[in-house]
Amino acid sequence: MSAKPSGARKNRSPRTSAQPQPAQEPRGEPSLSRERIVATAVELLDAAGVDGLTMRGLADRLGSGVMSLYWHVDNKEDVFDLALDAVLDYGGPPEIVESRDWRAEVAHMLEDWRANMLRHPWSASLLPRRALGPNILGRLELLSRTLSKAGVTDADLNAAIWSLWNYVMGATITRASFGPSDDDRAAAQQRLTRLGERYPTIERSRLLLDDDWDGTFRKGLDFLLDGLAPQRS
Amino acid sequence: MSAKPSGARKNRSPRTSAQPQPAQEPRGEPSLSRERIVATAVELLDAAGVDGLTMRGLADRLGSGVMSLYWHVDNKEDVFDLALDAVLDYGGPPEIVESRDWRAEVAHMLEDWRANMLRHPWSASLLPRRALGPNILGRLELLSRTLSKAGVTDADLNAAIWSLWNYVMGATITRASFGPSDDDRAAAQQRLTRLGERYPTIERSRLLLDDDWDGTFRKGLDFLLDGLAPQRS
């Protein structure tokens, strides 16, 4: 809790507010900044995963000393938080289209959310630990509003949202963790076959070989939405 | 890939097979063993979380040198795998009760699974990364069998299982991550109120204050099972 800017909230609209001393940088590197640190952290995370992010490595990539980072950032945890929020940015509520098809709307929102996280595979497993950034709240608000307008009762609303949240998080984390290496799963499935008697059902259905991630996600989401759908008795 | 026992499969039934040299330990500490290491690792993880597990700390707790662990265990990853599998043990398929209520059966299985993971809060977020232990496979097999017997078509079976998996994982990881600190969530909810206009719907529904985890889990599971239920046209 010093005079460092780390804890301070950023400008509301950093893009439009003019810089106080605009003609300040004489030459060379634009020097360190919070934005640059976060952007580079995302790059590094994308390239090397959660374990690959290192304050030292981050500083190297920025061409600065390690300790210089700590002027702009509280600590490593802070870097994670900022990187996560940066990645979950979203365009805000889209045009207020009064679609009648709430199911398509919800499915689209959640597929977009998932796609965003899969573009940065480290983000999904990080998210539940720090769920409260403004971007996530915005997404939850939009989801909530859509469901409410669709006729989900107030009594069911929170359960509905958390159900969708749970489903999306579980699906995305699993997909990102099982990762691109199909070999592992093929090997696992073969192990099933070798074990023969013990797992006949999942062996027969080839559960571990299912690689239509997008289709499976959508199918399960449909199951859930079926159950969620407000009964029009 | 040396002569170390690390990679070797354990005895099929370690509890019933007699020890080769039963009267071998002359006195004192039972010395190191794979079982003791894993059990202590689980203790340490329960007490200190994922970041709290340290090879050095583990050795300390076992009263041995750090490097002694490496005789019984490949590396730290291995310790995680073993600890996770140890925690997900389950009693195998229960008595073959031919219950007609497949929904209650499935719900019970998944609630048990979730409860098991919540008893060791570090386990849930670890599981998707290493999903293939025999105990997990056993649970998936049982789930698969139950759904199949209930009338879920082969075409829907994998999607159904992955949906339930995703939901349970997401719910458990979220619950374990948000953790016992209600204060955080209360603070977050208050922040919502302060922000006022931006998140009216989730503020009104008090989404972030919902702390009936078990009830919400069950409710969402019911939504999903509603959608999953085989249509009897």
Add this chain to the structure above:
DNA sequence: ACCTGAACACCGTTCAAGT
């Protein structure tokens, strides 16, 4: 067969300075 200490190549972060 089982255990050990020293050493290596790393970490995140504190602190006291520099400009």
Add this chain to the structure above:
DNA sequence: ACCTGAACACCGTTCAAGT
């Protein structure tokens, strides 16, 4: 206001020995 190097208290793991 912003950046820095040295230092501290840690990590996981290799290696060459010990018994």
